Amino acid sequence: MFREFEGKTEQEAIAAAVAELQIDSQDFDVEILDSGRKGLFKKGPVRIRVHLDDEQFEEVEEGLLSAMTVPASTDSAIVEDYEQEIVDFVTTLLVKMGFPGSVEISYRKEGKLGLEIISKHSSIIIGRKGKNLDAIQLIANVVAGKLHEEIKVVVDSENYRIRHEEQLVRLAYKTAEQVRLNGRSRLLEPMNPFERRLIHTALNEFEGVQTKSEGEGLYKQVRIIKDDELPPLRS
């Protein structure tokens, strides 16, 4: 018995086999069908064939069957009608924008529906500082609000949101360190409420500095101030 796998390199193809079959790479024989060399510099995918004895094959079959049936019986695999409508809305929106891609539900938690856009146009779909992604998300939320009252849609692509959050927290620490060293307060760029909250929370535990928001409207700025520079509180 054998099964075939593909990867950019031989190692990747073997890793794919190990992940799917759930057995150690030492436990099976690998035959390389296509080494991926398509010329001097061109490289195609590497194809391998994994040989298994009958006993192993049965185990694998059982494993695959249970892996396929288990998620279908849990809540997460059942797509509600309104969820499908939101997914369809975003998918069509991307097509009409001229940047087609696929939209998948990545998570559901605490009334949030996470959508992941997979597209070769992801850089423009995200936009500068996530501007386009935020606009798509806002519209998707209005549409979702019409379908289902208590759902918040989070639209992401290429893990932009988590990368951006990490970047903001790093910026917060770096700036706070500077403020603590030279004592001069620093004003960060305008940010939306969610981003500002991240900064406030990150620096809440940070000794020696305080934060406060300045400005009006949706996009306020966070100022980081050294503790003893604050005017003394009057009792």
Next chain:
Amino acid sequence: MEKDLVEYIVKSLVDKPDEVSVNVIEGEQSTILELKVASDDVGKVIGKQGRIANAIRVILSASATKGGKRVVLEILD
């Protein structure tokens, strides 16, 4: 096509999609899209502090980067 894009977004936001119309005015360097909706729906398209109108404009300009032309959205009332 930008007209199609605006119509699609706006129709999914309003209560009276049949009353949505977009008039395209092609200029040399920019395209002006005049959007008309039912008077009860104007607020839904603009949103608080113009948030929704801005989001539509952001999506429009992202989409318009391919054509190289500036796209302006005007909401008529």
